[in-house]
Amino acid sequence: xxxxxxxxxxxxxxxxxxxxxxxxxxxxxxxxxxxxxxxxxxxxxxxxxxxxxxxxxxxxxxxxxxxxxxxxxxxxxxxxxxxxxxxxxxxxxxxxxxxxxxxxxxxxxxxxxxxxxxxxxxxxxxxxxxxxxxxxxxxxxxxxxxxxxxxxxxxxxxxxxxxxxxxxxxxxxxxxxxxxxxxxxxxxxxxxxxxxxxxxxxxxxxxxxxxxxxxxxxxxxxxxxxxxxxxxxxxxxxxxxxxxxxxxxxxxxxxxxxxxxxxxxxxxxxxxxxxxxxxxxxxxxxxxxxxxxxxxxxxxxxxxxxxxxxxxxxxxxxxxxxxxxxxxxxxxxxxxxxxxxxxxxxxxxxxxx
Ligand SMILES: Nc1nc2c(ncn2[C@@H]2O[C@H](COP(=O)(O)OP(=O)(O)OP(=O)(O)O)[C@@H](O)[C@H]2O)c(=O)[nH]1
Ligand SMILES: [Mg+2]
Numbered sequence: 010x011x012x013x014x015x016x017x018x019x020x021x022x023x024x025x026x027x028x029x030x031x032x033x034x035x036x037x038x039x040x041x042x043x044x045x046x047x048x049x050x051x052x053x054x055x056x057x058x059x060x061x062x063x064x065x066x067x068x069x070x071x072x073x074x075x076x077x078x079x080x081x082x083x084x085x086x087x088x089x090x091x092x093x094x095x096x097x098x099x100x101x102x103x104x105x106x107x108x109x110x111x112x113x114x115x116x117x118x119x120x121x122x123x124x125x126x127x128x129x130x131x132x133x134x135x136x137x138x139x140x141x142x143x144x145x146x147x148x149x150x151x152x153x154x155x156x157x158x159x160x161x162x163x164x165x166x167x168x169x170x171x172x173x174x175x176x177x178x179x180x181x182x183x184x185x186x187x188x189x190x191x192x193x194x195x196x197x198x199x200x201x202x203x204x205x206x207x208x209x210x211x212x213x214x215x216x217x218x219x220x221x222x223x224x225x226x227x228x229x230x231x232x233x234x235x236x237x238x239x240x241x242x243x244x245x246x247x248x249x250x251x252x253x254x255x256x257x258x259x260x261x262x263x264x265x266x267x268x269x270x271x272x273x274x275x276x277x278x279x280x281x282x283x284x285x286x287x288x289x290x291x292x293x294x295x296x297x298x299x300x301x302x303x304x305x306x307x308x309x310x311x312x313x314x315x316x317x318x319x320x321x322x323x324x325x326x327x328x329x330x331x332x333x334x335x336x337x338x339x340x341x342x343x344x345x346x347x348x349x350x351x352x353x354x355x356x357x358x359x360x361x362x
Pocket of ligand 2: 036037038052053054077078079080
């Protein structure tokens with residue numbers, strides 16, 4: 010590869026990222042810190058500028074096009090057209106200037122709602138200039154709280170010291186690649202089908218829900234606490250803490266949606282490796298919605314093959330017809346039982362992140 014010529018650089022995926030926020034918060038400095046190097050003096054951006062950076066994230070070669078916009082009000086109309094195609098948006102504030110933080114709610118998120126047509130766009134709140142700790146007026150906790158409210162990822166960083174700068178962009182790219190989330194694979198339906206009864210309509214889970222079911226397996230009466238987690242990307246951080254205590258994990262995909270299946274390797278198993286501290290945790294791959302046989306996009310054989318690779322148990326089932334639903338949970342309980350397991354986490358599926 011000829012690295013002197015940008016055109017010749019090969020990549021798997023091109024992502025567009027937009028940076029917005031008040032003038033002087035350090036948007037240009039962040040982009041420079043990430044793509045080349047921080048310089049103490051940076052003039053206010055006129056209109057929109059862009060930088061390109063190649064990097065490898067999650068095994069994929071990415072070409073990031075970063076649109077660096079002007080914070081000054083007079084450019085607002087001009088930059089509105091750049092929201093449309095952005096797959097990721099960094100909302101930047103300066104931790105030493107409170108008005109830049111409140112303007113995120115008062116100005117910038119309104120612009121996003123107005124102009125961003127990409128519903129799957131991933132947003133990240135970024136508190137910049139943490140090197141000026143003694144001048145800080147916006148606490149880390151306030152930042153986290155607002156990010157939660159807005160459904161954004163969150164980072165604090167310093168364009169000057171480069172602290173967390175690479176991490177911001179990498180995390181954003183990773184989340185964009187993971188897609189909007191694996192909502193809708195049928196985790197909640199599965200839990201309801203097992204503990205109560207299947208209902209045709211089930212709203213996306215918000216955060217984490219749980220159900221308890223008592224059952225007798227191998228002559229022992231067990232109490233199963235089933236944590237039903239949200240598949241949507243924006244809840245990902247929240248649910249990580251639930252992995253820790255899980256003695257069994259159901260990894261659910263939708264047999265009619267191939268991407269929910271590929272996300273198992275791309276996303277969910279990585280999350281488990283990262284957050285599950287129980288080495289004896291029993292995992293089970295579950296292909297849901299087999300009642301929709303005519304729409305099937307993932308074969309039983311592919312499921313079995315992946316389960317083998319991941320060292321998981323395997324079942325195909327239908328929350329709707331209840332086919333194999335009891336069997337899934339019984340089998341999982343039976344396998345976890347020797348290590349005194351009562352807890353099951355259902356991992357959703359993916360729309361993911
Ligand atoms: N101490 C410190 N100063 C920073 C940091 N980031 C940016 N600055 C300074 O803040 C000033 C404004 O930075 P810019 O990057 O130009 O701000 P901007 O958000 O691009 O502003 P507009 O283009 O007008 O919207 C410059 O003097 C930078 O040197 C940082 O992390 N720490
Ligand atoms: Mg600028």
